[in-house]
Amino acid sequence: MHILLKKLTALHNLSEEEQRAALAVLGPSREVSRGTDIVSDGSTPTHTTVMLAGSACRYKMMPRGNRHILTFQFPGDMTDLYSYVMKHLDHAVGALSDCSIAQIPHEKIAALCDEYPNLQYAFWRDTMVDASISHSWALGGGRKTVERVAHMLCEIFVRLEAVGLAELERPLPYVLTQKDFADALGLSLVHTSKTLAILKQKNLIGRSGTKLLIINWEGLTEVANFDAAYLHFKNGGGSPSQKHGAVESGAANARC
Amino acid sequence: MHILLKKLTALHNLSEEEQRAALAVLGPSREVSRGTDIVSDGSTPTHTTVMLAGSACRYKMMPRGNRHILTFQFPGDMTDLYSYVMKHLDHAVGALSDCSIAQIPHEKIAALCDEYPNLQYAFWRDTMVDASISHSWALGGGRKTVERVAHMLCEIFVRLEAVGLAELERPLPYVLTQKDFADALGLSLVHTSKTLAILKQKNLIGRSGTKLLIINWEGLTEVANFDAAYLHFKNGGGSPSQKHGAVESGAANARC
DNA sequence: CGAGAAATTGAGTCTCTTCAAACCCCGTGG
DNA sequence: CCACGGGGTTTGAAGAGACTCAATTTCTCG
Numbered sequence: 293m294h295i296l297l298k299k300l301t302a303l304h305n306l307s308e309e310e311q312r313a314a315l316a317v318l319g320p321s322r323e324v325s326r327g328t329d330i331v332s333d334g335s336t337p338t339h340t341t342v343m344l345a346g347s348a349c350r351y352k353m354m355p356r357g358n359r360h361i362l363t364f365q366f367p368g369d370m371t372d373l374y375s376y377v378m379k380h381l382d383h384a385v386g387a388l389s390d391c392s393i394a395q396i397p398h399e400k401i402a403a404l405c406d407e408y409p410n411l412q413y414a415f416w417r418d419t420m421v422d423a424s425i426s427h428s429w430a431l432g433g434g435r436k437t438v439e440r441v442a443h444m445l446c447e448i449f450v451r452l453e454a455v456g457l458a459e460l461e462r463p464l465p466y467v468l469t470q471k472d473f474a475d476a477l478g479l480s481l482v483h484t485s486k487t488l489a490i491l492k493q494k495n496l497i498g499r500s501g502t503k504l505l506i507i508n509w510e511g512l513t514e515v516a517n518f519d520a521a522y523l524h525f526k527n528g529g530g531s532p533s534q535k536h537g538a539v540e541s542g543a544a545n546a547r548c
Numbered sequence: 549m550h551i552l553l554k555k556l557t558a559l560h561n562l563s564e565e566e567q568r569a570a571l572a573v574l575g576p577s578r579e580v581s582r583g584t585d586i587v588s589d590g591s592t593p594t595h596t597t598v599m600l601a602g603s604a605c606r607y608k609m610m611p612r613g614n615r616h617i618l619t620f621q622f623p624g625d626m627t628d629l630y631s632y633v634m635k636h637l638d639h640a641v642g643a644l645s646d647c648s649i650a651q652i653p654h655e656k657i658a659a660l661c662d663e664y665p666n667l668q669y670a671f672w673r674d675t676m677v678d679a680s681i682s683h684s685w686a687l688g689g690g691r692k693t694v695e696r697v698a699h700m701l702c703e704i705f706v707r708l709e710a711v712g713l714a715e716l717e718r719p720l721p722y723v724l725t726q727k728d729f730a731d732a733l734g735l736s737l738v739h740t741s742k743t744l745a746i747l748k749q750k751n752l753i754g755r756s757g758t759k760l761l762i763i764n765w766e767g768l769t770e771v772a773n774f775d776a777a778y779l780h781f782k783n784g785g786g787s788p789s790q791k792h793g794a795v796e797s798g799a800a801n802a803r804c
Numbered sequence: 805c806g807a808g809a810a811a812t813t814g815a816g817t818c819t820c821t822t823c824a825a826a827c828c829c830c831g832t833g834g
Numbered sequence: 835c836c837a838c839g840g841g842g843t844t845t846g847a848a849g850a851g852a853c854t855c856a857a858t859t860t861c862t863c864g
Contacts, residue, residue, distance in 0.1 A: 352683075354690030355773060362683050377669075377676045382778050383683065409662060413633075416672050420633045423679035427608075427618050427639065430686040431734035434610030437851080469810065478687035480853055485811060502810090502862075517611060522638050693819085725842065736821050741843060758829080758842085 296342050298455045299368025302525050303421060304414040313408060317400040318342065324391045331372060333384040339395040340372040346391030347466040350374075351475070352383040361476035363425055364388075364448065364468075368455040373419045376401055389466050417524075424522050432478070435517065440477060441487045442516035445497065449506060450520050454527075463503035491515070552598050554711045555624025558781050559677060560670040569664060573656040574598065580647045587628060589640040595651040596628040602647030603722040606630075607731070608639040617732035619681055620644075620704065620724075624711040629675050632657055645722050673780070680778050688734070691773065696733060697743045698772035701753065705762060706776050719759035747771070 296318070297311050306314070321344055324330055330348060331337055348365040362383055365371045375381045376398050405412035425447070432440050448468075452458035457465055474484040491497050496512045498505045506512060552574070553567050562570070577600055580586055586604060587593055604621040618639055621627045631637045632654050661668035681703070688696050704724075708714035713721055730740040747753045752768045754761045762768060 352690075356690060358690050360687055360690045362686065374676065374679075377673050378680070378780060380777075380780075382680065406665060412668070416675070417633050419672075419679065420630065420675060423630075423675070423682060424634070424638065426679060426682040426686055430618065430682055431616055432687075434608075434612060434614050434616045434734075471810080478690075481810095482812085482854080483852055486813085489812075521636070524634060524636075727842080737842095738822080738844085739820055742820095742845085745844075 295344060295368045295455055296370075300414050300418070302454045302527070304410075304417050304526070306411065306414060310408050310411050310414075313404060314411060317396045317404060319395040319397075321392050321394045324348075324387045324393055326387055326390050329384050329386045330391070330393060331375070331381060331385040334381065336380050337372055337375040337398075339397050340370055340376055340401060341385065342394045342396065343367045343369045343371060344392045344394055346387060346389045347468065348385055348387045348389075348391055349472070349476070350383050350385050359475045360478070361472065363422060363429075364451075364476065366448075366451055366455065366466075367457060370415070370418060373401075373415055374422075377419070388468060388472055421524050424524060428522050429476070437479065437483070437487050438490055439516055441473070441484065442491060442496070442512050443518055444473065444477060445491075445504070445506065446513055446516045446518040446520075447523070449509075450523060450525075454523075454525050460506060460509055463500040463505040465503070467502050468504070551600060551624045551711055552626075556670050556674070558710045558783070560666075560673050560782070562667065562670060566664050566667050566670075569660060570667060573652045573660060575651040575653075577648050577650045580604075580643045580649055582643055582646050585640050585642045586647070586649060587631070587637060587641040589637065592636050593628055593631040593654075595653050596626055596632055596657060597641065598650045598652065599623045599625045599627060600648045600650055602643060602645045603724065604641055604643045604645075604647055605728070605732070606639050606641050615731045616734070617728065619678060619685075620707075620732065622704075622707055622711065622722075623713060626671070626674060629657075629671055630678070633675070644724060644728055677780050680780060684778050685732070693735065693739070693743050694746055695772055697729070697740065698747060698752070698768050699774055700729065700733060701747075701760070701762065702769055702772045702774040702776075703779070705765075706779060706781075710779075710781050716762060716765055719756040719761040721759070723758050724760070 294315055296314065297306070300306060300314065301311070319339075324346075330341055333352065343365050345367050348371065350362045350365065350371065352360045352362065354360050365385065371385045372381075401415070405415070428443075428447075433443065435443060448464065449458055452464060470484050470488065471481050473479075473488075474481045477484060479487070488497070491512070492499075494511065494515070496506070496508045496515065498507050512518075550571055552570065553562070556562060556570065557567070575595075580602075586597055589608065599621050601623050604627065606618040606621065606627065608616045608618065610616050621641070627641045628637075657671070661671070684699075684703075689699065691699060704720065705714055708720065726740050726744065727737050729735075729744075730737045733740060735743070744753070747768070748755075750767065750771070752762070752764045752771065754763050768774070
């Protein structure tokens with residue numbers, strides 16, 4: 293199953309036909325190397341980007357020269373539905389690792405939306421999950437630092453797992469540097485490092501080469517006070533221990 | 549002109565017919581008194597709420613007992629399009645002042661969306677502006693405290709002005725307590741108060757009775773480093789001095 | 805094996821928080 | 835018409851958390 297469909301169907305039910313239609317508009321894949329911008333700030337994109345592999349982020353350079361990461365983007369994510377709706381982008385999208393991406397022209401999205409309202413609904417839903425994640429990040433979610441860091445690790449794991457790219461006992465497939473975390477959390481690199489050290493000390497996480505490894509998922513979610521509901525995956529997210537499963541599966545079929 | 553249309557047309561062009569259709573689904577108005585919830589956390593609303601008068605906020609109570617304000621809602625705002633898309637709400641909506649509101653059943657929104665794709669587009673756009681505001685709030689936008697506080701004041705003014713509810717030289721029509729600001733900014737009440745005091749000292753803002761008064765808009769935007777572009781109003785927002793006007797007016801008509 | 809990137813550690817400083825008390829404005833009731 | 839009460843605002847002081855600066859260590863990749 294195509295990674296884009298894995299993501300979309302994890303959020304909303306789509307018919308076979310809708311799935312085929314969505315795939316049909318996908319352009320050829322393209323490689324982007326780490327550190328380069330996929331879409332630049334202030335531009336008015338004509339295409340939407342779909343992540344196929346690798347990790348990226350939507351970010352904004354702030355006046356004081358610091359990078360402010362708004363969200364991470366993983367395979368299956370449509371980084372730029374935002375620009376389809378907004379036209380004018382107020383942030384950039386950059387590759388955090390070597391990535392491969394595909395594009396969809398905005399006209400084709402509009403055509404899809406007209407023909408398949410349910411698909412438009414899925415797209416809308418996708419952008420709203422993004423908003424929900426933003427909410428959760430904003431103001432650090434009222435959590436204290438150790439919680440916040442742990443929470444972000446949980447989020448990343450669940451999102452990757454939802455598209456079949458992560459599983460427990462295995463290191464996360466992508467490299468995110470501590471600087472990336474720091475810029476996403478709004479903390480200094482030093483402090484982020486010290487906080488991660490605490491989680492390592494507790495034997496909740498570790499490193500396997502350059503990659504991050506979750507050693508004790510239960511423990512991590514507990515420290516983080518993590519509830520995957522805000523990610524709005526149909527199956528509730530949250531890995532083996534399905535704690536909060538199927539919260540909204542009842543409504544998942546209906547459009548309203 | 550109805551307040552809802554003022555808001556929607558400030559974001560996107562709508563035909564006469566679309567405007568009529570949008571108004572037609574509005575339920576009767578209802579009063580909500582200050583401090584009560586309009587929609588509660590964890591619920592699955594069947595209606596979308598339109599603010600007619602007063603100020604409200606989407607908020608979440610955090611484990612540690614603090615209130616975390618996600619966005620302010622002013623007249624014309626549709627607080628709950630979020631729930632139309634998400635079904636299951638992960639935050640509450642509460643009245644910050646006495647409010648009057650109207651509701652629209654979700655089925656009617658779905659019907660509207662089917663019949664008037666351009667209207668659905670406007671709705672989508674509305675929710676995305678919300679997301680954009682979230683982005684701007686997240687992590688304090690990388691600003692330092694005085695900037696942040698000033699920035700929030702600017703945002704509130706521009707949003708109210710866009711629907712014709714605020715003008716310079718006049719106090720803002722609603723009372724927002726410093727606690728409200730603090731909870732939205734993620735700062736302590738004490739610190740918020742001290743920061744506002746700085747802005748007063750500089751003679752940028754003042755108080756007129758219980759209401760806030762902007763004394764020097766130019767100065768305030770300068771301190772805040774404020775650029776209204778992220779609010780995505782067609783006219784660029786930003787009051788008399790139209791600094792960043794019409795950024796995307798060219799594309800505003802087209803759906804794609 | 806060496807170079808560069810990333811992570812770690814320590815020390816000093818400043819911001820923001822918490823706790824606590826006083827103040828002010830405004831509506832109410834005597 | 836004035837005293838009272840309460841919500842909201844202001845102020846002060848002490849302490850915790852986070853930041854910066856700077857040096858060191860570890861890791862990875864060529």
